Amino acid sequence: MKGTVLYGPRDVRFEEIETPTITKPTDAIIRISATCVCGSDLWPYRGLQPVNEPTPMGHEYCGIVEEVGSAVRLVKPGQFVIGSFATSDNTCPHCKAGYQSSCVNREWMLRAQAPVLRVPNADGTLVPTPDIPSDDLIPSLLATSDVLGTGWFAAVAANVKPGKVVAVVGDGAVGLLGVLSAKQMGAERIIVMSRHATRQKIAREFGATDIVTERGDEGVARIKDMTKGIGVDSVLECVGTQESMTQAIRCTRPGGAIGYVGVPHGVELSGEKLFYTHVHLHGGPAPVRQYLPKLIDLVLDGQINPGKVFDLTLPLEQVAEGYRAMDERRAIKALLRP
Amino acid sequence: MKGTVLYGPRDVRFEEIETPTITKPTDAIIRISATCVCGSDLWPYRGLQPVNEPTPMGHEYCGIVEEVGSAVRLVKPGQFVIGSFATSDNTCPHCKAGYQSSCVNREWMLRAQAPVLRVPNADGTLVPTPDIPSDDLIPSLLATSDVLGTGWFAAVAANVKPGKVVAVVGDGAVGLLGVLSAKQMGAERIIVMSRHATRQKIAREFGATDIVTERGDEGVARIKDMTKGIGVDSVLECVGTQESMTQAIRCTRPGGAIGYVGVPHGVELSGEKLFYTHVHLHGGPAPVRQYLPKLIDLVLDGQINPGKVFDLTLPLEQVAEGYRAMDERRAIKALLRP
Numbered sequence: 001m002k003g004t005v006l007y008g009p010r011d012v013r014f015e016e017i018e019t020p021t022i023t024k025p026t027d028a029i030i031r032i033s034a035t036c037v038c039g040s041d042l043w044p045y046r047g048l049q050p051v052n053e054p055t056p057m058g059h060e061y062c063g064i065v066e067e068v069g070s071a072v073r074l075v076k077p078g079q080f081v082i083g084s085f086a087t088s089d090n091t092c093p094h095c096k097a098g099y100q101s102s103c104v105n106r107e108w109m110l111r112a113q114a115p116v117l118r119v120p121n122a123d124g125t126l127v128p129t130p131d132i133p134s135d136d137l138i139p140s141l142l143a144t145s146d147v148l149g150t151g152w153f154a155a156v157a158a159n160v161k162p163g164k165v166v167a168v169v170g171d172g173a174v175g176l177l178g179v180l181s182a183k184q185m186g187a188e189r190i191i192v193m194s195r196h197a198t199r200q201k202i203a204r205e206f207g208a209t210d211i212v213t214e215r216g217d218e219g220v221a222r223i224k225d226m227t228k229g230i231g232v233d234s235v236l237e238c239v240g241t242q243e244s245m246t247q248a249i250r251c252t253r254p255g256g257a258i259g260y261v262g263v264p265h266g267v268e269l270s271g272e273k274l275f276y277t278h279v280h281l282h283g284g285p286a287p288v289r290q291y292l293p294k295l296i297d298l299v300l301d302g303q304i305n306p307g308k309v310f311d312l313t314l315p316l317e318q319v320a321e322g323y324r325a326m327d328e329r330r331a332i333k334a335l336l337r338p
Numbered sequence: 339m340k341g342t343v344l345y346g347p348r349d350v351r352f353e354e355i356e357t358p359t360i361t362k363p364t365d366a367i368i369r370i371s372a373t374c375v376c377g378s379d380l381w382p383y384r385g386l387q388p389v390n391e392p393t394p395m396g397h398e399y400c401g402i403v404e405e406v407g408s409a410v411r412l413v414k415p416g417q418f419v420i421g422s423f424a425t426s427d428n429t430c431p432h433c434k435a436g437y438q439s440s441c442v443n444r445e446w447m448l449r450a451q452a453p454v455l456r457v458p459n460a461d462g463t464l465v466p467t468p469d470i471p472s473d474d475l476i477p478s479l480l481a482t483s484d485v486l487g488t489g490w491f492a493a494v495a496a497n498v499k500p501g502k503v504v505a506v507v508g509d510g511a512v513g514l515l516g517v518l519s520a521k522q523m524g525a526e527r528i529i530v531m532s533r534h535a536t537r538q539k540i541a542r543e544f545g546a547t548d549i550v551t552e553r554g555d556e557g558v559a560r561i562k563d564m565t566k567g568i569g570v571d572s573v574l575e576c577v578g579t580q581e582s583m584t585q586a587i588r589c590t591r592p593g594g595a596i597g598y599v600g601v602p603h604g605v606e607l608s609g610e611k612l613f614y615t616h617v618h619l620h621g622g623p624a625p626v627r628q629y630l631p632k633l634i635d636l637v638l639d640g641q642i643n644p645g646k647v648f649d650l651t652l653p654l655e656q657v658a659e660g661y662r663a664m665d666e667r668r669a670i671k672a673l674l675r676p
Contacts, residue, residue, distance in 0.1 A: 093568045093591075094568070094591070094592045094593070097591065097593045098593060099592040099616050102592035102593075104567075228431070229442075230431045230432070240609075242609075245609060253431075253432070254435070254437040254440035254622075255432070255435045255436060255437040255440075260609075263610070264608075264609030264610045264613050265610070267608070267609025268606055268608060268609065269606070269607040269608075269609060269612070270602075270605070270607075271578075271580075271598075271602030271604075271606065271607060272601070272602045272603070272605065274602075274607070274619075275598070275601065275602050275621060275622050275623070276622060278437050278439075278440050278622040279620070280619070280620040281612075281618070281619040281620070282617075282618040282619070284592075284613050284614060284616040285613070285614070285616075
């Protein structure tokens with residue numbers, strides 16, 4: 001079969017790779033219904049993270065189970081399933097504590113930008129839907145696999161609760177779905193930092209109440225102005241740069257919380273500076289598995305439509321164009337159909 | 339009057355200084371019953387923090403109100419009062435949120451190692467006891483002013499709850515009172531990292547269940563061993579060095595929490611490393627004012643005896659010996675009586 005391989009900066013190839021097969025009794029093989037390009041894929045694509053060898057890409061997926069290993073009990077061929085970018089056994093102490101993305105048997109998913117995928121730890125990773133979903137639900141179900149689960153975790157980590165004032169740093173798909181998540185959790189006011197009209201529009205649809213276009217000192221001043229000088233209760237940091245993290249910290253009120261889910265690149269925090277801000281800091285790779293059942297239900301019940309973040313749909317073989325469009329910010333997020 | 343002034347590394351002088359008077363209508367003047375030397379005083383004393391000019395010292399205090407400014411309503415001359423190292427109006431949004439040490443009108447206390455002290459924001463800072471306490475309670479009441487309040491905040495920030503497994507990094511007075519606090523909050527297991535027999539003994543008296551003498555990799559391995567490889571739920575970081583913070587982070591389970599109250603000196607955190615640990619991080623200057631009424635009640639009711647951390651009592655004029663004894667670790671904490 002053909003799959004996606006990154007050779008180096010801006011060098012994405014759709015080329016012949018081995019079709020995966022069961023290698024461990026806990027594996028499942030699924031035929032991908034839809035996959036997509038992640039904001040985190042852009043770090044190596046842009047050369048901001050080294051690519052030491054040709055690297056198979058993709059970690060967001062949903063599809064139909066084709067085959068399962070001999071130890072798999074909870075997932076059956078023919079089921080439509082969704083899984084996370086971090087596989088988990090869902091039984092270890094970290095999983096039981098709700099941190100499946102720190103599972104002692106975790107494997108990071110790769111190779112999902114392909115027609116067929118091997119999923120390790122199938123029982124603890126894949127969540128089946130009750131029926132085969134209709135085609136129009138596929139984008140929203142695919143979104144639960146990573147971007148929605150990650151935005152949701154950002155809101156949980158930022159301690160979003162009914163009545164709270166929330167700011168979202170980052171208007172990518174994760175940031176936008178952070179808005180949706182904060183809205184679902186009852187936030188009273190949701191301020192999005194964004195300069196892009198199309199993203200602002202989706203943010204509003206997802207529940208944003210305010211848009212701030214300023215950045216840096218001006219952005220902080222604007223948010224302080226909007227909150228009587230206090231700062232916001234919760235910040236969702238959905239980028240992962242020094243600038244975005246600094247922005248997040250400076251916008252938060254003393255005692256407020258930052259949920260950071262943008263994989264940090266070159267971010268250094270001064271312990272002393274952090275100390276005097278009095279913020280809570282929590283984040284990491286989202287434990288999507290914890291949230292999948294709930295998020296899938298919300299999608300199937302028609303209560304949320306996270307698939308809106310996919311503003312470009314391409315046949316899988318045009319994956320390179322998906323990367324280009326996202327890199328050039330022509331697209332928020334590219335959905336790929338094999 | 340004579341008071342304590344730090345001139346430079348290891349140069350503490352008890353010398354003639356101006357007797358304070360009311361300078362703002364919100365001030366109070368108190369006659370100090372007891373004060374003490376803080377672990378944080380040792381940073382400049384040891385030359386690890388610059389002393390650019392002769393600096394009056396001391397920020398832990400309790401005593402009798404002598405005089406109040408014209409705007410003071412809640413505190414009256416003749417009352418015995420205790421206050422925090424951070425003054426607060428106790429009415430601003432940060433105070434109302436429980437972060438009085440980030441009060442918009444905060445002033446850092448200094449000059450408390452003296453017989454008479456001016457306390458700004460008197461109404462929002464000082465907490466009177468119902469009666470003049472007996473002399474034997476003075477050490478424990480003084481402890482609420484900073485070290486106990488700080489250890490308490492460390493436990494709150496580390497999310498200590500009934501049944502939790504807790505580790506305490508640092509066996510100074512704050513760490514020891516962090517043990518007492520965790521015990522009060524119902525922790526099931528309290529592991530203290532300590533190499534000093536006298537401190538281990540007090541830690542046990544305060545509720546520690548386990549002592550770990552190893553540090554660095556070995557200390558982390560020991561704590562992982564004790565927790566079936568999982569790590570602890572809560573860590574109280576009561577030192578403020580890169581080593582202690584790293585130790586704290588590495589001992590915490592994914593999803594666990596670190597309460598850090600040791601003022602960080604030269605601590606740098608890698609955003610990326612922190613991200614993959616999945617820890618919660620919260621700390622800062624303890625909002626002691628929030629806890630004072632409760633802590634004072636616990637002392638007056640005889641439920642806790644935090645004054646045990648004072649293992650050296652000196653007349654105030656021997657303050658320099660107090661610094662020396664703590665610097666040389668001959669004393670845990672030196673109480674000074676004018």
